[in-house]
Amino acid sequence: MEQANNNDFGQQRRRQLLAGVPFFNEINRDDQNEFSRLEQTTRLWVAASGESVIRAGEVDSTLYFLLRGQLEVLSENPQGAPLYYVSPGEVFGSLSMLLGTPRSATIKVTDNAREAVLASLDFNDFNDDGSAYSLATRLAFFHMIVHHIRWTLEVKRMQAPTHELVQSMRKLPVFYGEKNSPQELAALKAQAQGLAELLCRWNEEGQASTGALQLT
Numbered sequence: 001m002e003q004a005n006n007n008d009f010g011q012q013r014r015r016q017l018l019a020g021v022p023f024f025n026e027i028n029r030d031d032q033n034e035f036s037r038l039e040q041t042t043r044l045w046v047a048a049s050g051e052s053v054i055r056a057g058e059v060d061s062t063l064y065f066l067l068r069g070q071l072e073v074l075s076e077n078p079q080g081a082p083l084y085y086v087s088p089g090e091v092f093g094s095l096s097m098l099l100g101t102p103r104s105a106t107i108k109v110t111d112n113a114r115e116a117v118l119a120s121l122d123f124n125d126f127n128d129d130g131s132a133y134s135l136a137t138r139l140a141f142f143h144m145i146v147h148h149i150r151w152t153l154e155v156k157r158m159q160a161p162t163h164e165l166v167q168s169m170r171k172l173p174v175f176y177g178e179k180n181s182p183q184e185l186a187a188l189k190a191q192a193q194g195l196a197e198l199l200c201r202w203n204e205e206g207q208a209s210t211g212a213l214q215l216t
Contacts, residue, residue, distance in 0.1 A: 001045050001046070001047040001051060001052075001053050001118075002045065002046055002047075003043055003044070003045055004043075004044040004045060004046050004117075008044070008046065009044060011039075014039070014044065015028075015039075017044070017067040017068065017117060017119070018039075018042070018067070018119060020067055020088055020089045021065045021067070021089055021091075021119070022089070022144070023065075023091075023140060023141065023144045024038065024042075024065075024119075026140050027137055027140060030136065030140075031134065031136065031137070034133065034134055034136070034137045037132065037133065038133075038137070041121065041122070041125055042119050042120070042121060043119065043120045043121075044067075044117065044118070044119055045117070045118045045119075045120060046115055046116070046117055046118075047069075047108075047109050047115060047116045047118065048109065048115055049109050049110070049111055049112075049113055049114055049115060050108060050109060050110075050111050051108060051109050052106055052107065052108040053071065053107050053108060053109065053116065053118060054092075054093065054103050054105075054106060054107040055103065055106050056102070056103050056104065056105050056106045057102045057103060058096070058102060058103045059096060059100065059101070059102050059103070060093070060096055060097070060103065061097055061100075061122055061123040061124055062093060062097065062120045062121070062122060062123070063091060063092075063093050063094060063097050063120065063121050063122075063123055063145075064091065064092050064093045064118050064119070064120050065089070065090070065091050065092075065118060065119045065120070065121075066086050066087065066088050066089070066090050066092070066116065066117075066118055067088060067089075067117045067118060067119055068088055068115075068116060068117040069088070069109060069110075069113040069114075069115055069116030069117060070085060070086065070087060070088075070109070070110045070112075070113045070116070071085065071086035071092075071107050071108065071109055071110065071116060072084070072085055072086070072107070072108060072109075072110050073085070073086065073105050073106075073107050074105060074106045074107070074108065075105070082110075083105065085110070086107065091144065091145075091148050092107065094145055094148060094149060094192075094196065095149075095196050095199065095200055095203075097123045098123070098145070098192055098193055098196040099193075099196050099197065099200060101200070104200075104203060126138050126141045126142070127189070135180070135181075135182065135185065136180065138185055139180065139184060139185055139188065142185065142188035142189060142191075142192055143188060145188075145192045146188055146191050146192050146195060149192065149195040149196055149199055150195055152199060153169055153195065153198065153199055153202070156199075156202055157169065163202075165198060165201060165202050165205075168198055168201075169198065172191065172194050172195065172198070173187070173190065173191070173194075175187035175188070175191070
């Protein structure tokens, strides 16, 4: 996977690609200055057909968005069918980013896709107290992460409504304080961490019973 340079995508094309991701659309709609800052720190990557974009065992603070193409999440068994497909607009890489743990699966460009184009952001740029981003942008970032992991857990809950970890989902704290405040940001960070730990536990149990893992 290679980082795209300024000659690969002009500003208009970059914005067209990023427009497929709700998070970038939200920032662009609400604050043009913040969106310009976001553009400067967003990296675009191009990966060829069959090329790995994430490898199991790596530790990284990078969050990825698929902009074009299709990716497949692979099991530990090289002969096994893909566990999951990533489509344009989807985010991935949140568990390793939040927990500081190794990537749980390898993700590569599907063989039937000519190439894939991805965007990446560094989690530390949003998580650190000295972040250059505004409170509103950081809130939007963590809302995105919380929604992404919670949705994945809800899918698992619907597939296994009697699973013992369903009760753990209901015990996760809910924020009732002032919206758009530093306190809400702290609560979102805690929610993201708790959800990530719960999803990691669920994945590990699934791996033990079926050899399957989902997300990274």
